[in-house]
Amino acid sequence: MKIVRATEMGMCFGVRDALQITREVSDPTQVTVHGELVHNPAVINQLSAAGFAQAAEDDRQSLPDRPVVLITAHGVSNRERSRLQNQGKQLIDTTCPLVRRVHDAAFELASQDRHVLLIGKSGHVEVLGIVDDLESYDVISSAQQVQAYGHQRLGVICQTTMPTAVVDQIRLQIETLNPAADIRFVDTVCHPTKRRQQAMLDLLGRVDAVVVVGGRNSNNTQRLVTLCEQRSVPALHVTCSDEIDPDWFSDVQTVGLTAGTSTLDETIDDVERRLQEIAACESVTG
Numbered sequence: 001m002k003i004v005r006a007t008e009m010g011m012c013f014g015v016r017d018a019l020q021i022t023r024e025v026s027d028p029t030q031v032t033v034h035g036e037l038v039h040n041p042a043v044i045n046q047l048s049a050a051g052f053a054q055a056a057e058d059d060r061q062s063l064p065d066r067p068v069v070l071i072t073a074h075g076v077s078n079r080e081r082s083r084l085q086n087q088g089k090q091l092i093d094t095t096c097p098l099v100r101r102v103h104d105a106a107f108e109l110a111s112q113d114r115h116v117l118l119i120g121k122s123g124h125v126e127v128l129g130i131v132d133d134l135e136s137y138d139v140i141s142s143a144q145q146v147q148a149y150g151h152q153r154l155g156v157i158c159q160t161t162m163p164t165a166v167v168d169q170i171r172l173q174i175e176t177l178n179p180a181a182d183i184r185f186v187d188t189v190c191h192p193t194k195r196r197q198q199a200m201l202d203l204l205g206r207v208d209a210v211v212v213v214g215g216r217n218s219n220n221t222q223r224l225v226t227l228c229e230q231r232s233v234p235a236l237h238v239t240c241s242d243e244i245d246p247d248w249f250s251d252v253q254t255v256g257l258t259a260g261t262s263t264l265d266e267t268i269d270d271v272e273r274r275l276q277e278i279a280a281c282e283s284v285t286g
Helices: 013-023 041-050 078-088 097-111 125-131 162-177 192-202 219-230 264-286
Strands: 001-007 031-033 070-071 089-092 115-119 137-140 155-157 182-185 209-213 234-236 254-259
Touching: 001 125, 001 264, 013 041, 013 097, 078 089, 097 115, 097 125, 097 155, 115 125, 115 162, 125 137, 155 162, 162 182, 192 209, 192 219, 192 254, 209 219, 209 264, 219 234
Parallel strands: 001 254, 031 070, 070 089, 115 137, 115 155, 155 182, 209 234, 209 254
Antiparallel strands: none
8 A cells, every 4th residue: 555645734833832832831830721722632642641731622601710811722702801910810922923814804805894704613702802803794604605695795705724625615605695795805724724625636646545634633634534525535634643553554656744733743644654554564465
């Protein structure tokens, strides 16, 4: 079995920077991570071992007990920042700069008296942080959800990890169903996401199956799996090498390897070593 790595995969600069900030914290026992720093179980385990408390992703309305609160790479609203600071909490901010760009675009469109349409996954923590500061908005996950919005001025932005093809479909449907509206579109899909998705498309033409490494609740990792499914290429989504079943590769001659933007380099390397072991066993038995 041949193993082919995607030319672009794994941890993006925003995640690396966030992890570096946590390493520079002098006393983690005074800090609560406000949700999941990134959607990756290995990272979460490392933070717990270092002494950080971690709030549940779906319970960020509760006030952390510790005096310092670390804002995750997915960001929060200005409203939430104010709530924490008004309760005397010191903030450590690891928000990805490209997520901040989405917030800035949303504010600018809202200031132009536009109804903001956010193309993204409803309920995702990044999306919740963006819309929490908006008075007039809708979140759209698919072209089927688009409607005539009854607003003369519309502003369209994107969650950073949305596939370009999905964004294009939704944008076209918005224009079709709102022909009289003044629509301004700001492309806020991040470049690392675009590069990894394009690398995946390039990979799919060269392999029989793909192993995708990343957290189960990582949106960008799930999108990579979806790209495989859309092109009828079998995909195995794993969080670590322990989840790999050698029997899955019985009919695979060439397997691709890729990973989401919050996946640690060492996790990818472990998965690749496991694939190499499987390939070596197949060569011996074959």
